[in-house]
Amino acid sequence: AAGRGVEIDDYPESELLSVPRSFIAPRRPERVLALSVRGDSMTGIGLDDGDIVLFATDDRSGDGIHVVSIGSRLLVKRVHLDPAARRVEIISENPSYGVRVLEGPELDEFRIEGRVIGSLHRY
Secondary structure (H helix, E strand, C coil), rough: CCCCEEEEEHHHCCCCCCCHHHHHCHHHHHHEEECCCCCCCCCCHHCCCCCCEEEEEECCCEEEEEEEEECCCCEEEEEEEEEEHCCCEEEEECCCCCCCCEEEHHHHHHEEEEEEEECCCCC
């Protein structure tokens, strides 16, 4: 979800998506997953409702655009990590949404699932 998040179990279906190997290189195909975007919180970087994001499950470090889970909710967001302050900023790319700050016990429910490496958009 590119918004408030969707429950992970709400969308259990899966299918194989063919993309050119050069689109995900140098990553191995078995380490790349895709999700459908729901919502409008990431329109500022060109991710629209219905787009598909590809993310590398073996790249979970550093700031950037990531697929994250918070509890049982899955989101696509810009992530800013501040290890010294033990906090994470979850940032939407739409001024209609504020920054969400996770600290303390909230961090126990936070996980970076992978770095977004590309997207597919239909016109």
